[in-house]
Amino acid sequence: TRRNTHCSELLQLPICLENLLFSFFSSYLPACYNYQQPGCPFHFEPVCGSNGVTYINECVLCDTVRETRKKILIVKHGPC
Template sequence: MKMDGVFLIAAIVVLVFTDLATTAWGSAGIEPKCQDFPYHPACSLYLQPLCGTNGVTYTNLCHLCLYNWGTGFKVKILHEGVCDAETDSNELKRKRIIKMN
């Protein structure tokens, strides 16, 4: 019984921090036009890299939209092209600050 309560509290804490991190990442950037892609469990492999507001480089817009649909996150487009080291570094700093609070 006690372990169930501990597990439940841990799960809630993880969900809250995940939501806070996603909100912080999603506050800047361009909203992706995911309605342009019908929902399918797979995307084409054409290369048109996009840097997401979470510091991850997506192969193309469809992959970013698929990630958002699959996770429920609201990652936006930070810029076209591959994420650079500075972008990745800034996102990691934000993660650490959110986790500490």
């Protein structure tokens, strides 16, 4: 059965690579200019950051960008 599992994993590799490339090329910068005031609204509109972290909303992601001074893109709307 080990051989079948390995074969199955190899067959899924192209799908994994395709998803990774799509995520990389469809990522975009958050609109942090919309969130200049301190504090973020409490509305739940999750976004997935390029660092693999799900943020409650775009504002929280922007706060993290400002605090860490790291470039974090939005990979998709919704959880990672």
